[in-house]
Amino acid sequence: MPASELHIYLIRPTKYDDDGYLLRHWRGVLPSNTLACLRGLTEKVVADKELGDVRVRIFSCDESVEAIPERRIYRSHKRSGVEVLVGLVGVQTNQAPRAIDIALRLRAHGVTVLVGGFHVSGTSCGDEAPAEISTLKNAGVTLVRGEVENRWAEILRDAHAGNLRPIYDFLGTPPDLSDAALPSPDPRLMRKFVHSSFVTMDSSRGCPFSCSFCTIIQIQGRKMRTREPSRISEMISSRHHPGGIDQYFFTDDDFARNPHWREILLELIRLREEEGKPIRFLMQSDLLAHKQKDFISLARRAGCFQVFLGMESLDAGALAGAGKRQNRISEYADTVRAWQDAGIFVHAGYIVGFPHDTPDSVRHNVRRLRDEIGVDLASFFLLTPLAGSQDHTQALAAGVAIDADLNRHDTFHAITDPGAMTREDAEAVYRESWREFYSFEHRRRRLAAWPEEQRATLLQNYLWYGCATGVDDFHPMMTGFVRCKPRRDRRPGFPVEGPVRHLVRRVPEVGRMVLGYGSEIATAQRLWKRAAEAQESRGWRDFLRHLFATKARESGSLDLACRER
Numbered sequence: 373m374p375a376s377e378l379h380i381y382l383i384r385p386t387k388y389d390d391d392g393y394l395l396r397h398w399r400g401v402l403p404s405n406t407l408a409c410l411r412g413l414t415e416k417v418v419a420d421k422e423l424g425d426v427r428v429r430i431f432s433c434d435e436s437v438e439a440i441p442e443r444r445i446y447r448s449h450k451r452s453g454v455e456v457l458v459g460l461v462g463v464q465t466n467q468a469p470r471a472i473d474i475a476l477r478l479r480a481h482g483v484t485v486l487v488g489g490f491h492v493s494g495t496s497c498g499d500e501a502p503a504e505i506s507t508l509k510n511a512g513v514t515l516v517r518g519e520v521e522n523r524w525a526e527i528l529r530d531a532h533a534g535n536l537r538p539i540y541d542f543l544g545t546p547p548d549l550s551d552a553a554l555p556s557p558d559p560r561l562m563r564k565f566v567h568s569s570f571v572t573m574d575s576s577r578g579c580p581f582s583c584s585f586c587t588i589i590q591i592q593g594r595k596m597r598t599r600e601p602s603r604i605s606e607m608i609s610s611r612h613h614p615g616g617i618d619q620y621f622f623t624d625d626d627f628a629r630n631p632h633w634r635e636i637l638l639e640l641i642r643l644r645e646e647e648g649k650p651i652r653f654l655m656q657s658d659l660l661a662h663k664q665k666d667f668i669s670l671a672r673r674a675g676c677f678q679v680f681l682g683m684e685s686l687d688a689g690a691l692a693g694a695g696k697r698q699n700r701i702s703e704y705a706d707t708v709r710a711w712q713d714a715g716i717f718v719h720a721g722y723i724v725g726f727p728h729d730t731p732d733s734v735r736h737n738v739r740r741l742r743d744e745i746g747v748d749l750a751s752f753f754l755l756t757p758l759a760g761s762q763d764h765t766q767a768l769a770a771g772v773a774i775d776a777d778l779n780r781h782d783t784f785h786a787i788t789d790p791g792a793m794t795r796e797d798a799e800a801v802y803r804e805s806w807r808e809f810y811s812f813e814h815r816r817r818r819l820a821a822w823p824e825e826q827r828a829t830l831l832q833n834y835l836w837y838g839c840a841t842g843v844d845d846f847h848p849m850m851t852g853f854v855r856c857k858p859r860r861d862r863r864p865g866f867p868v869e870g871p872v873r874h875l876v877r878r879v880p881e882v883g884r885m886v887l888g889y890g891s892e893i894a895t896a897q898r899l900w901k902r903a904a905e906a907q908e909s910r911g912w913r914d915f916l917r918h919l920f921a922t923k924a925r926e927s928g929s930l931d932l933a934c935r936e937r
C-alpha cells in the first residue's frame with residue numbers, strides 16, 4: 373500500500389577539493405537557482421493536490437553550506453507509512469563524483485534517489501553511457517534528463533506508487549515556462565548566505581546563439597522560453613517586505629534575448645518608482661544588448677546594478693573558432709562605457725585556453741581587458757569541454773585526451789592540453805590572469821569611478837573575489853566565506869584522518885585563512901581610502917556601514933556614476 377506521507381529531500385551536492393575534502397563554507401555567496409526551482413515546483417504539486425491526500429514534507433539542503441541530514445533521512449526511511457525520496461539537484465559535471473558518492477550511500481540504505489541537472493542532461497544515458505552514469509543506473513538511481521516543469525507531478529506520482537522509471541528523458545521537448553511554478557528559495561537556507569536578502573530567479577531559458585563551448589543550447593535549446601512578466605512582478609512584489617528579499621540574480625543566460633524584457637523592466641520600474649520598493653538585481657546579457665533601444669536605461673531604472681557580459685576573448689580568431697560571432701572586439705570598450713555611463717558595473721566573463729592562446733598572448737589580452745576595455749570585474753574560466761557542449765562531442769570524436777576525473781571539470785582546472793599550451797602552462801597563466809587583472813591600481817581606479825554607495829558594493833565584490841582566489845584558491849563562483857572541512861566525509865580513495873592528525877592539518881590552514889582574510893580586509897581598507905581621496909573623503913567606518921548593510925541601499929534613487937576618466 374502506498375505510504376500516507378512523502379518526505380522529499382532536495383539536495384544540491386557540492387564538489388571535492390583536490391585533497392578530497394568537501395568544498396563547503398560557513399557562509400555562501402551565490403545561492404542555487406535550481407534548488408529554488410525544484411522547491412517551487414514541489415510546492416506547486418502539493419498546492420494543486422496532484423498527489424491527492426498524501427502528506428508531503430519538503431526539505432532543501434545546499435551541501436556547499438551545510439551537511440546533508442543523512443541520519444534524519446534514514447530515520448524517516450525506517451518509519452512505517454513514510455516514503456522518502458531524495459533528489460540530487462542541479463548536478464553539474466564537476467559535482468557528479470560527489471553526487472554519485474551520496475547516491476550510492478543512500479541507495480545502500482534502500483532510499484529512493486533521483487539525479488538531475490546539466491551533467492545527466494548533457495551525457496548519454498543509453499547503452500553507451502559512460503562509467504559514472506552506468507554506476508548510477510546499476511545502483512537503481514533514477515536519472516532525469518531535461519527540465520521538469522509540468523512533469524514533476526508525474527514523476528512524484530510514479531515514485532509514490534513505487535513505479536519510478538530508471539530514466540525520465542525530457543530532452544528535446546523543453547516545457548513551456550509561461551505559467552510554470554516560480555523559484556521558491558528556502559528562508560532557512562537563505563540565512564546561510566552572506567546576503568540573506570539576495571535570491572535567484574530565471575525569467576527565461578534558452579539562448580539563440582551557438583557558441584561551441586556552451587552546454588545551454590544543447591540542453592535548454594536555442595528558442596527562448598519565458599515566464600509571464602506579470603507572474604514575475606507579482607512574485608517580487610509579494611516577497612518584498614522589510615526583512616524580506618530585495619536583491620535578485622536573474623540567472624537567464626541572456627536577459628536581453630528574453631522577448632518580454634521590456635515588460636519585465638517596466639514592471640520593476642513601477643514597483644520601484646510607484647510603490648517605493650528598492651529592488652536591485654544583476655543579470656547576464658550579450659554584447660549587442662546595448663543596441664536595443666532603451667535596454668540599458670530601463671535596466672538601470674529597474675534596479676540593475678551589475679551586468680555580466682560574456683566577452684570570452686580578445687582574440688578574434690578564438691571567437692570565430694568558437695562560433696561566438698555576435699562579439700565584436702572593436703566595440704567592447706564602447707559597450708562597456710555604455711553600461712557604466714548608465715551607472716551599472718560591468719563584469720566580463722573571460723576564457724583562457726583557446727587554441728591560439730599562448731601564455732604571452734593571454735597576459736597581453738588580460739592587460740587590455742583591464743586597461744583598454746576597463747571592465748569593473750572579470751571572471752576567468754579555463755576552456756573546458758563540458759558535457760553537453762559541442763566542444764565535448766568533438767573532443768570525444770577526435771580522441772582528445774580529457775582528464776577522467778569529472779571533479780576537475782570545473783573550468784578552474786585544465787582538463788585538456790589547450791592548443792599551444794600544456795595543461796601546466798594553461799593553469800599557471802590562468803591563475804596569473806586573476807592576479808594581473810585585480811591589480812591594486814586597477815581596483816583603485818574602478819572604485820574611484822563610482823559614487824560611494826556603488827563603490828561599497830564593488831568593494832564587497834573585490835573582497836569576495838580576493839578571498840576566493842587569493843585565500844581559498846577556488847573560483848569565486850564556487851566559494852563563500854570561511855572554509856569548512858568536515859573530517860569524516862572525505863572522497864573515497866582519500867584516508868579519513870584521526871582527530872589529532874586532522875587538527876594538525878587544520879590549525880595551520882585556519883591560521884593562514886585568518887591571516888589571508890586579514891590581509892584582504894587591510895587591502896580593502898587601503899583601496900577604500902585611496903579611492904575616496906579622488907572624491908570627497910569618507911572614512912573606513914562608512915565602508916563598514918555599507919559592507920554590513922544587507923538591505924538595498926539605493927532607496928529607489930538613481931545616483932548616476934561620476935567618473936574619473
Ligand code: B12
Pocket residue numbers: 386387402403404405406407409410458459460461462463464465466467486487488489490491493494516518519520521527574578585586587588592623624625753758759760781782783784847848849850
Ligand atoms: C545560475 C548558474 C550558476 C549559479 C547557481 C547554480 C545553479 N544551478 O543554480 C552559480 C553562480 C553558483 C554557478 C556556478 C557554477 N557554474 Co553555473 N550556471 C548557472 C546557470 C546560468 C543557470 C542555472 C539555472 O538556474 N538554470 C535553470 C534551472 C532550473 O535549470 P537546471 O539546473 O537544468 O534544472 C532543471 C533540470 O535540469 C531539472 N533538474 C535539475 N536537477 C534535478 C533534480 C531532480 C531530482 C529532478 C527531478 C530534476 C532536476 O529540473 C530543473 C527544472 O526544470 C547555468 C546555465 C543554465 N542555463 O542553466 C550555468 C551552468 C549550470 N553552470 C555551469 C558551470 C560550469 C558553473 C561553474 C563550474 C563555473 C565556475 N567555474 O565557477 C560553477 C560551479 C559551482 C558549483 N560547483 O556548484 C555550467 C555547467 C555545465 C556542466 N556540464 O557542468 C552551466 C550549464 C553553464 C555553462 N557554462 O554551460 N552557476
Ligand code: SF4
Pocket residue numbers: 579580581582583586587588589625626658682
Ligand atoms: S555562451 Fe552565452 S551567448 Fe553563447 S550560446 Fe551559451 S548562453 Fe548563448
